[in-house]
Amino acid sequence: MKSIHHASPSARASGPDKAVERLFELAVLLADGMERGLAERGLSRARAELLWRLGQQGPMTQRDLSRALACTPRNVTGLVDALEAGGLVARHSHPSDRRATLVTLTERGAAATAQMQADYGDLAMALFGDLDPTDVARFIGDVDRIVKRLRGEVVPTAEPG
Amino acid sequence: MKSIHHASPSARASGPDKAVERLFELAVLLADGMERGLAERGLSRARAELLWRLGQQGPMTQRDLSRALACTPRNVTGLVDALEAGGLVARHSHPSDRRATLVTLTERGAAATAQMQADYGDLAMALFGDLDPTDVARFIGDVDRIVKRLRGEVVPTAEPG
DNA sequence: TATTGTTATACTCTATAACTATA
DNA sequence: TATAGTTATAGAGTATAACAATA
Numbered sequence A, B: 001m002k003s004i005h006h007a008s009p010s011a012r013a014s015g016p017d018k019a020v021e022r023l024f025e026l027a028v029l030l031a032d033g034m035e036r037g038l039a040e041r042g043l044s045r046a047r048a049e050l051l052w053r054l055g056q057q058g059p060m061t062q063r064d065l066s067r068a069l070a071c072t073p074r075n076v077t078g079l080v081d082a083l084e085a086g087g088l089v090a091r092h093s094h095p096s097d098r099r100a101t102l103v104t105l106t107e108r109g110a111a112a113t114a115q116m117q118a119d120y121g122d123l124a125m126a127l128f129g130d131l132d133p134t135d136v137a138r139f140i141g142d143v144d145r146i147v148k149r150l151r152g153e154v155v156p157t158a159e160p161g
Numbered sequence C: 001t002a003t004t005g006t007t008a009t010a011c012t013c014t015a016t017a018a019c020t021a022t023a
Numbered sequence D: 001t002a003t004a005g006t007t008a009t010a011g012a013g014t015a016t017a018a019c020a021a022t023a
Helices: A015-040 A045-057 A062-068 A073-085 A107-128 A133-152 B015-040 B045-057 B062-068 B073-085 B107-128 B133-152
Strands: A089-093 A101-105 B089-093 B101-105
Touching: A015 A045, A015 B015, A015 B107, A015 B133, A045 A062, A045 A073, A045 A089, A045 A101, A045 A107, A062 A073, A062 A101, A073 A089, A101 A107, A107 B015, A107 B133, A133 B015, A133 B107, A133 B133, B015 B045, B045 B062, B045 B073, B045 B089, B045 B101, B045 B107, B062 B073, B062 B101, B073 B089, B101 B107
Parallel strands: none
Antiparallel strands: A089 A101, B089 B101
16 A cells, blocks of 8 residues: 655645645545555456456457556456456457457456446545535536646646655 | 546536546546656656655655655665665665664755655646635635545545546 | 564566467 | 467566564
């Protein structure tokens, strides 16, 4: 379990500095929390994401998975190996291309993705379920603005201390 | 460069679902962007964090570093080995405890942490510098509320698709 | 006895390169 | 000739366990 951010927020940071500090803190909490939850079910972030993709988009070739996950085909081989050994996915021959392998969710794999989906909804309600929809919408707008800027801006090499 | 979240936001998600979706998107962007920026300078997240700690808190034993970074002493050995090979930190004998090793920043290491600090400030201004301080303060409050809930809540095993 | 840092070993994620089987 | 997936190899980050030197 790693953490990007440990120290308590500086008392005298400027508004923008404080805001970025909190954002990093939030990012770390989300990532660590997710990883911890996944680990309790024997899943890593990388394996869970592959599973999730199959759940969202249905059976795929490993090549498609490597594109969806933005990693190398070799990497997919390893992830599928592990998930297959755990009984969460299965390899099938592709009906029209004998080079390709179709990866599908097993029953256990489908159950795992359903559980992930449910947990995701639970988190959403725990964080925002009691808020006025107007406030939620405003907050979404705020985050959207930041996301858009990040997609166009240089991102820091630093972390809050 | 990994990504937790790839697909476009679902069009029909509820407000809370959308909000969490955006938060994960933001977390991924921050993490990936930071890692990319660090990589341009030959640093990884783990090594950068060790450097950052030394910059914030001054010379430390490896044992202290393992506590600060929440990792094993063995892990610290590897990180310090790498940073030492890169000329960013140096090992010194501890003045009063001959078992311990004091790790210090070299000049190059200090320059690297200064650069990280500067980049961090640049990001803060790029994201929030043009906003009304009142809006920034409100946003900080929103994120604070989420952070507090995350510290007390179960965090999901799922990721947005 | 307890602590500091190391060696030894192992697992996960990731990458490149070379190779096989197919297209 | 190009593509899908594999083996081979490598490096980073992480962990546990055993060990040496020191406290």
